[in-house]
Amino acid sequence: MNGRTDVENYLVAMATFACLYALLALGLNLVWGLAGMINLGLVGFFAVGAYVSALATKRGGVPIALGIVAALAVAAVAGAVMALITARLRGDYLAIITLGFSEVVRLVASNEIWLTNGTDGISGIPGPWRGRVSPVAFNVIFLVLAALLVTVVLGVLERVRHSPYGRVLRAIRDDDQVAGVAGKHVLRFKVEAFALSAGVLGVAGALWGHYTSFIAPEVFVPLITIYVVLALTAGGTGNNWGAVLGAFLVVFFMEATRFATGWLPGLGPVQIAALRESLIGLSLLVILRVRPAGLLPERLPRVEPPPAGEAAR
């Protein structure tokens, strides 16, 4: 293979991963940016989606599209249950419990060998048209599919954001007691937002499995949560476009550090990996400090005030 196609394949693969991260960041933005509930265990929902779709398509023999729908459904149910369990807890406890959830998912995936094949993971997960077209064509097809999905999810979430529904979510984020006093069923909104968000995360997980054809518990480490939180924070919490932009920036940044650290002399592979991971953490800290609103800060949709007469009625 000549150098140019290598570079092209690499760029296609990175763009695909950026799309998957964009889905994750969009999912997080719905629950954290819009509804104000933190989810530090998003990698858990990601893993649930990946395992459901992988098992359904590989063991159950269902079509990939159906596997992805199943991933969405199961992850959404898991999200709804999580939201119900934590409904009465304060935000900081939600952070602890969601972080715990992702670790539980990882432990279950490691130990329920009959179902998940344990730490060996599941390999040979089918991908759309994999094997029937050349690997290069498969990568391009997958990128197109992933980009389409990002567009659809972005469109739906933008609709949600501009709708009265999104306005209620923002009201709950800013003060759920006031929203409750205004007659909104806060718990229902919270559960729905968490479920929908978890569903999006699950879809991203399913795509991940079908793309890489291999999943194992060690794929779903808390570092992925940090990548996604970084992407959303950098892009702009509360802004769907920011989530997508942030995801692409994070993937670009991760790859840039791969090349930058590769040139450093006298470092072993473990040291380089450690350096890259700490750069990710460090950049999140820097962004939280200097630009907490992100590159594309949230802009609230304009709401025309009702005419004076109507307000008085």
Added chain:
Amino acid sequence: MPGSLEQIAQLAVNGLVAGTVLAVPAIGFTAIYAVLRFPNFSVASHATIGAFAGYVVNTAWHWPAWAAVAAAFVVAGAAGVVNDRLVLRPLRPAGALTTAIGAVALTIVLENVVRFVFGNDLRGYDLPIRRDWQWGPLRIGPQQVENLVIAVVAMLAVFVFLAFTRTGKAMRAVADDTTLASLKGIDAERVARLTNFGGMGLAGVGGMLLGLDTSIDPLTGFRVILSVFAAAVVRGAIAGLAGAGVPHGGRLRRHPARADAAPARPPR
């Protein structure tokens, strides 16, 4: 069946030791939570830092285990104060959740600093080889007993500090009501620093004690963080163990983490 009964007894002994050891970082986490009012996930990396600090003085300078534990406390505590001042304190005005996210990022950074220096290999402490003690069917290692004793001593020290010293009382006052405490002239800043030193120091001791039982690597702290949270949330158990030692314990027992618990302002 006597066999399984003996097994249960053995598991109970092991569980008692493990649980007591786990209570040490849990108290650290709780103390920081009570005073600064955010879940400081970087307890994980400070446990790792403590474990490695103890490892260095134990293997390079041949300090005995108990002295290495003291070193773990001091190094992890000092790291906790510095990291809080440089990294987490500036984030605190942005809210508990932003600070919590920052703490996760901090943990990733610190873990990787340890990994950069020491690598991923499992490391064991340099301990004398001793035969397990045997009571009938029960076996217990001398190191387990030593860990138990160290953990209990650490908790007693925390209890005495909080219950009887002026600074300890000031800490409890800040945990109860920051505004009221500052009205009485308590320097919340100083209390926050002390809490960080003590809390992260205890996390370091916990990391080292866990490592004494098995081995350590950069993920030592992160692996137990869930159990630490669980222990900290199910505070009845710890509060019972440490007496009134846990600051803020009563308050959280009254309304455990409820959304309507008054969100008091943490010290800057």
